[in-house]
Amino acid sequence: MGRTWRRRKNRGKKSPISKPLDYEGTIVNLKRWMTKCNWYNGTRLKLSYFTNTGRGITCDRNLKIKDTLIEVPYELMITLGSFDVLNEIVTTKGGKLAIHDLLSLFLVIERHRGESSNWKFYLDSLPNELPNLPWLSTSCEIDVLPYSLRETVLNRRKNFELSWKRSKESINSRWKCECCQTVGHRVITLNSFTWAYVMVNTRAVYVDPDIVRELSSSAISKWNDVLSDEPSMALCPFLDMFNHSNNAETSANLVKSEGKWMYKLITLLPSKKHEEIFISYGPHDNIKLLCEYGFFIPHQDLDFIRWKFSDVLDVTKIKLNERQYKFIKKRKLELDESLYIDSSGLSFNLKATLYVILNPFVADWCSCIFGDFSSINLIEMQDLCHKLLKWKAYKLQDELECMQKYESEVSENFKNVLKYQNYILMLVTKFCANFCVK
Structure with missing residues (x-):
């Protein structure tokens, strides 16, 4: 939802208004048509151009928690x-x-x-x-x-x-x-x-x-x-012009108000007047945002680096015995989508998998996996994590070089992927420099 393909830089900063768009013909006509169809702009929402997100929504008053952002009559929705x-x-x-x-x-x-x-x-x-x-x-x-x-x-x-x-x-x-x-x-x-x-x-x-x-x-x-x-x-006119932020918290539902059905959007966070009002499309990571909406948000909390189980085995160069392999498979620790590092650290499955790989002769793996790891265990896992991150950086660089051979004659869609891949390489490099297993 929303115009999601504009530039997405400096997401943590305020969105300064470049110019108001409320007087553009298409917006004037849209609001006039919606008003004739019983829409009331009670929040005095306005459309503006923001230098870091493009077209977005603001209003000229402060908003409190649980304030209504917009109510659109059901008759104005395409259902x-x-x-x-x-x-x-x-x-x-x-x-x-x-x-x-x-x-x-x-x-x-x-x-x-x-x-x-x-x-x-x-x-x-x-x-x-x-x-x-x-x-x-x-x-x-x-x-x-x-x-x-x-x-x-x-x-x-x-x-x-x-x-x-x-x-x-x-x-x-x-x-x-x-x-x-x-x-x-x-x-x-x-x-x-x-x-x-x-x-x-x-x-x-x-x-x-x-x-x-x-x-x-x-x-x-x-x-x-x-x-x-x-x-x-x-489809909901005007409401689809709100931009996305993972930091936004909103609630949206069809509700009956004074005998009429309305699509009601409520903010669960306060915001200041003239600042851009964001909504959340859901807790989407950057791959989801890129493939569904055509943009990604640098430095968001949902960033992660993922490996396949086969990658972990190749990089560590440790051969599992039958007992290790059965334990990992039985508890589904090896599922590819669960082996990752994000801003909060190693995923549970990656930490557990690395522990089992590093400790083939421990009698009871579960007691440590669901308990506390020793300082030696954490140091060993950190060493393996650095190997995994360096391998990922090398692989990303290799993939980028392959992609960049086509850069002069490719579509804007492909160029957008190149930007994303460069960002992921930067993220992996950052993790390599700062990562610590806890």
Whole structure:
């Protein structure tokens, strides 16, 4: 959610306003349209350009804990109940569709309708350019990505391709646009669908599917046969302009207020007037942020360095006996996603794995793993950690050199990954210099 592909530097500092954007035509029209549809800007939210985050939200008063940031009428949200325009377009011949697919198709159709769309002023507020997402890189670019990142990127690419396949096959071949008589397959193209899919992926909010069903009773009979998952995604005008920070704490829910359903966003932290107001998209690490939203946040608490179990064995050059191997496997200590170092130290699984590797003849590993390690144990683990970090730095440098061979002729998506890889190398170097096992 939000415009998540702008520059993300100096996250810990305040966001100085470069210029107000509230008087831009698209924003004036958006607010005017929302006001006509019973939206009240009680917090006096304003859109501004911030020099370190780009477009974001502020207000001209101090905010206290549990203050309401924004309340958007349910009727202004794009949900399962908004899909009347898709009734004659979508069929089940290609199989069932996910709510993400339907929202994407809806955006494509409404954007094509232009001036005749009831959602024109919201659509005008959406960017034409896509964020620099790794999975939008070319196949050749993806092929030279580091294995761990490439796996994540390919999964995201596969999710998109499956969504496009389902959606394309669902289009009614007899349907023509009522405003221009263009056939469906020329309206819903790969380019238009890609734009819409990314808009939904980066901006949609979670909504309680039971409430959506209750409020969309007339649409349920139609879409129950089409929908493959819960109708738990929705698009929410203006609210999607808040930027993300892992330090933000907010609460968002559909609530009934004076007999009307509203999507209500509450801040759980105070903020000062004229400062940018952030929300949290969730406790996402930088790989998640990069692959889902197209940006990463340097020096955040969720940064980590991860290894595969095979990497740990290769670097330590210690051969496990059968008892060690069975112990590690039985307790699932070797799971790749659990072997990492972050700002708080070694993960439990990495510390336990290193201890077992270093102490093959200890009778009861559990007593130390779930108790206290001796000072000698900690020194030995620290030595191995430094070996792992130096190996990771060498590997990252090698991967970067391979990627940089293509730097002069690559997409902005790939260049964004290069920036991320350089940052990770810097992070590993920093860990090498300062890390201490506790």
